[in-house]
Amino acid sequence: GDSVTQMEGPVTLSEEAFLTINCTYTATGYPSLFWYVQYPGEGLQLLLKATKADDKGSNKGFEATYRKETTSFHLEKGSVQVSDSAVYFCAFYGQNFVFGPGTRLSVLP
Amino acid sequence: DSGVTQTPKHLITATGQRVTLRCSPRSGDLSVYWYQQSLDQGLQFLIQYYNGEERAKGNILERFSAQQFPDLHSELNLSSLELGDSALYFCASSETQGFTDTQYFGPGTRLTVL
Numbered sequence: 229g230d231s232v233t234q235m236e237g238p239v240t241l242s243e244e245a246f247l248t249i250n251c252t253y254t255a256t257g258y259p260s261l262f263w264y265v266q267y268p269g270e271g272l273q274l275l276l277k278a279t280k281a282d283d284k285g286s287n288k289g290f291e292a293t294y295r296k297e298t299t300s301f302h303l304e305k306g307s308v309q310v311s312d313s314a315v316y317f318c319a320f321y322g323q324n325f326v327f328g329p330g331t332r333l334s335v336l337p
Numbered sequence: 338d339s340g341v342t343q344t345p346k347h348l349i350t351a352t353g354q355r356v357t358l359r360c361s362p363r364s365g366d367l368s369v370y371w372y373q374q375s376l377d378q379g380l381q382f383l384i385q386y387y388n389g390e391e392r393a394k395g396n397i398l399e400r401f402s403a404q405q406f407p408d409l410h411s412e413l414n415l416s417s418l419e420l421g422d423s424a425l426y427f428c429a430s431s432e433t434q435g436f437t438d439t440q441y442f443g444p445g446t447r448l449t450v451l
Contacts, residue, residue, distance in 0.1 A: 260437045271339065271427050271442030272380075279437055317380060321436040324395050325370075325382035 230255045232248040232328035234318045239336045241308055249303040249331045251318035253291075259322030261285075261294050266315045267329070272284045275303075275316070340364065341443035343428050349449045355416040357373070358446045362409055362430030370431070370440060371403055375424035376416040377420070386411055387434040423450045 234251040241247060253259065260279045264272040274286030281296035290305045303317060313335045318328040340363035345408040350356055362369050371383040373396075382395035386405035397403075398420075405411045415422060425447050 269444075271341075271444050272431075272440075273339075273442065274439050277437065277439075324393075325379040325436055327382075329379045 230320075230322060230324060230326045231324055233330035234316075235331055236329055238332040238334060240336065242336050243305045245335075247303070247305040247308045247333070249316055249318075249333070250300070251302055251326060252298070253318075253320050253324075253326075254299065255320055255322040257322055259320040261292070262319045262321070263292055263301070263303050264291070264317040264319060264327075266317065268314070272314065272317065287325055291310075306322045307319050308333070310335045310337050336337060339436040339441040341406040341428060341430050341441050342391035343426075343443040343446050344368075345446060346444070347447050347449075349451065350418060350451055352418055352420060354413065354418050356398075356418065356448065358415070358428075360390060360411045360413070360428030360430075360443060360449075362411070362428075363441050365442070366432050367436070368369060368431045368434050368440075369405055369409070370429040371397075371411070371413050372404055372426045374428065374445070377421070378424075383413070385434075385436075391401055392434050393436075408421065420450050428450045 262277045263275040265275045276287045278285040278294035284293045315330045342361045367388045383397040385393040425445045429442045431438040
């Protein structure tokens with residue numbers, strides 16, 4: 229069935245480090261892909277999205293590219309900040325809206 | 338602040354009871370989505386309404402139901418509650434009915450079933 233796999237973390241990085249959070253999906257057809265972020269005590273916010281193969285979503289220094297051949301949508305940021313500490317969810321919409329388990333990121337000063 | 342409001346913020350109840358969670362979407366948004374976030378199941382999409390009509394259904398139990406009213410606010414009704422229903426319930430809204438449209442999430446209602 230449809231599913232999302234992402235590294236579960238927690239991931240702890242120092243400020244200005246490079247971030248990669250891996251995400252792969254199993255779905256029929258060509259779903260739309262999303263990254264959502266949840267800051268402590270808040271609801272989710274859409275971080276970026278890509279709706280077709282080879283699209284690159286970007287926002288706030290984060291990027292992810294829709295790779296159809298590897299069914300992946302890895303999240304990257306070149307230099308993380310303390311304010312990026314949050315839980316990051318990979319998700320897709322195909323037949324249904326499916327979320328990954330979330331990856332907790334802690335960035336230390 | 339996303340502009341989506343949810344009430345109540347916290348709810349504590351007993352097994353077998355029934356509760357109603359309320360959501361007011363952002364001004365102008367026609368779609369409302371309900372999600373459940375629990376430690377066991379993670380984040381799950383429950384149901385979507387668009388302009389008063391059910392649009393999409395996810396992993397919503399038969400004990401749960403929802404509706405969207407003419408003023409576009411929505412209610413999620415949970416009945417015959419079980420311990421496993423304890424979770425954070427989020428509502429989100431968007432302008433259109435498409436899931437690729439940006440969804441704005443409310444702060445959530447934390448339900449505790451004792």
